[in-house]
Amino acid sequence: MRRRVRGSAPDNFELNLTPLLDVVLQLITFFMMLVHFGTRIEGETRAVRLPVTAAALPAGDLGLDRLVVAVDREGRLLAEDQTRTGQAAASWWTDQAKLRREGRRILGGPGDELPTVVVIRADRDAAYGSVRKTLAQAQATGFAHFSLVVLREERP
Amino acid sequence: MIRRSKRPRPPDEVAFPVTPFLDMAFQLLAFFILTFRAPSPETKLDLYLPSAPIALPDSPRGVVKAPSLDDPDLETDLLVHAEADDKGSLASLRLGETPVDGVGDLETRLRKYARLIPGKNLRVRLVAPDRLRYEEAARVIAASASAGVASIRLVEPKGERR
Numbered sequence: 001m002r003r004r005v006r007g008s009a010p011d012n013f014e015l016n017l018t019p020l021l022d023v024v025l026q027l028i029t030f031f032m033m034l035v036h037f038g039t040r041i042e043g044e045t046r047a048v049r050l051p052v053t054a055a056a057l058p059a060g061d062l063g064l065d066r067l068v069v070a071v072d073r074e075g076r077l078l079a080e081d082q083t084r085t086g087q088a089a090a091s092w093w094t095d096q097a098k099l100r101r102e103g104r105r106i107l108g109g110p111g112d113e114l115p116t117v118v119v120i121r122a123d124r125d126a127a128y129g130s131v132r133k134t135l136a137q138a139q140a141t142g143f144a145h146f147s148l149v150v151l152r153e154e155r156p
Numbered sequence: 157m158i159r160r161s162k163r164p165r166p167p168d169e170v171a172f173p174v175t176p177f178l179d180m181a182f183q184l185l186a187f188f189i190l191t192f193r194a195p196s197p198e199t200k201l202d203l204y205l206p207s208a209p210i211a212l213p214d215s216p217r218g219v220v221k222a223p224s225l226d227d228p229d230l231e232t233d234l235l236v237h238a239e240a241d242d243k244g245s246l247a248s249l250r251l252g253e254t255p256v257d258g259v260g261d262l263e264t265r266l267r268k269y270a271r272l273i274p275g276k277n278l279r280v281r282l283v284a285p286d287r288l289r290y291e292e293a294a295r296v297i298a299a300s301a302s303a304g305v306a307s308i309r310l311v312e313p314k315g316e317r318r
Contacts, residue, residue, distance in 0.1 A: 017174045024181045031188030034195065041198050050198065051291035053298035054259075071290075113206060127244065128293040129286020132310045139205050147200040150294050154197075 041149050043068035043121055047078060051124035052151045065115055067096060067143075071122035075130025090137050097141035117145045201297050203308055232276050234269075235311075236262065238284035238296055246292040259299045266303035277306035283313050 048070045070078040077089040084092050100114050109115070118138050122131045135146060237250040249256045256262045270278050280300045284293055293310075300308050 017178060021174065021178055021181065024178070024185055028181060028184050028188060031185070031192055034192065035188065041196075041200060051294040053199075053201075053295050119200070122290050122294075124289065124291035124294075126290045127286055128284055128288040128290050131290050131293070132286070132312065135203070135205060135310060136312075139207050142207060144204060144206045146203040146205060148203065148294060148297065149198055149200050150298060152197045152199050 041119060041121075041147075042066070043070065043119060043149075045070055045078065045121065047072050048121050048123045049073075049125070050121060050149055050151045052154050065100075066117050066119055068119040068121070069134070071120060071126050071131055071134055073123040073125040075126050075133075077134060089134070093137050093141045093143070097143065101142070112142060113144050114142045115145065116143060117147055118143050119147045119149060121149045201294065201301055201308075203297075203310075205309060232273060233279045233281065234266075236280055236282050236296060236300070238282065238288060238293065240285050240288035240292070244287050244289040244292070246288065246295075249296070259295045262296065263299035263303045266300055266305060270304040278304065279307040279309070280305045281309045281311045283311045285313055 068079075072078055072083070075085075077084045077092070079092060097114060100116055104114070120131070120134065122134075131148075138146070235252055238246060239248040241247040246259075249258065249262055251262060251265055256265060266278070266280070282293065282296055282300075284296070297308055
């Protein structure tokens, strides 16, 4: 029986890296392009379905001093993993304002108006009145800057 | 006489070291993958609501007139009235006393009006019943903000004041 003689392997085996490098650079470009669009506003919760607004609105920066709350479809205030209504909600706002005023007093900040941005995630099916009352409660304690979180388009 | 020295001949093959380049590329790729966050459709509507409210515009009957484009002294405080049906959906919209055809029409009118008063801050007060769905109110607020309104305030309707 005759043995088949195999052809000998080449001395220099070189992996062609060029296509790999092409793909890697394309992926880097892809992630670099998307890195600015991934801005998310904190406090996302499943308990709240945000409203969709058709108007084109730019999403600017929120600043460092923020207070994130949510309003569920029954109009209850969701903050710090607790649900509050009525007087409990009002006293929570008072406590938050007091805490921030104390901080401002120590730092020597000017004025009585709090610079904190109150970020409100309100449910689309909540009554407008409940959101307005939440804003009014916060406003009465000294908060003046508010951001209502909405969706540009329906989530897929 | 100085003899010219022979220059060394270039090698036949120039090898480009791809490995460090690839290492760096993988490091960058790992960084971007680890810090990647999917694009979010979320945006925000900014409201500045100081506790000391700005005075309402003067009007003999306490009602703001519909903006007249012939008026040389154009109003900068506008009232937007929203009405709701029994289900809380938006039933009608008025800009001052002028009925408008939905949120899109409101945005168009406000945008045109804002162009007439360049350099002035246009302010809108939204008067809506409490039973209105928040999504409808948010659309009105978003349309106003998109039209270039500088300040939006939420006003409690007279009939619902305690």
